[in-house]
Amino acid sequence: MKSKKPTLMEGGHTDEIYTPKYALDILLPFIKEDWTRVWECACGTGKLAGYLEEEEFRVTEGNDFLNEEFDCDIIITNPPYSIKDKFLERAFKLGKPFAFLLPISALGGEKRIRLFMKYGLQMIIPTKRVNYITPNNGKSSWFHTAWFCGNMKLPKQLNFVEINRD
Numbered sequence: 001m002k003s004k005k006p007t008l009m010e011g012g013h014t015d016e017i018y019t020p021k022y023a024l025d026i027l028l029p030f031i032k033e034d035w036t037r038v039w040e041c042a043c044g045t046g047k048l049a050g051y052l053e054e055e056e057f058r059v060t061e062g063n064d065f066l067n068e069e070f071d072c073d074i075i076i077t078n079p080p081y082s083i084k085d086k087f088l089e090r091a092f093k094l095g096k097p098f099a100f101l102l103p104i105s106a107l108g109g110e111k112r113i114r115l116f117m118k119y120g121l122q123m124i125i126p127t128k129r130v131n132y133i134t135p136n137n138g139k140s141s142w143f144h145t146a147w148f149c150g151n152m153k154l155p156k157q158l159n160f161v162e163i164n165r166d
Contacts, residue, residue: 017132035073041065126163
């Protein structure tokens with residue numbers, strides 16, 4: 001898949017960071033065996049979609065989550081953080097199981113808190129920060145992220161998981 005130009009957020013920071021495989025590895029044990037069709041709805045360059053395909057999921061890629069809709073068992077993505085509220089709201093309204101890799105700080109914010117109060121929220125929280133890959137091949141991990149999950153029926157509300165960055 002052809003790389004696209006990174007989206008710039010306010011302040012000139014990029015909204016495009018790439019997910020390393022080990023970030024997906026901590027989510028995999030929580031995905032039900034019969035959830036084989038994944039919608040990676042903010043696929044960007046396709047790294048996460050590629051990792052999912054390596055794990056033998058049937059992946060539908062998309063880049064317009066707010067307007068597209070595909071038949072799937074689960075939605076998995078690392079969404080653009082600048083529009084995370086819109087992604088969360090749409091995912092909850094669709095009612096499908098979903099897992100979004102978001103900064104822990106996404107727990108705050110009046111709009112998000114109201115969504116979480118209305119629909120519920122479960123999380124898969126790694127013991128270490130994920131080192132994201134930036135468009136210029138640098139690594140970025142000044143913030144801690146977790147999988148924000150809806151409709152997945154996880155064992156606990158907060159699921160702490162060891163992460164191996166090797």
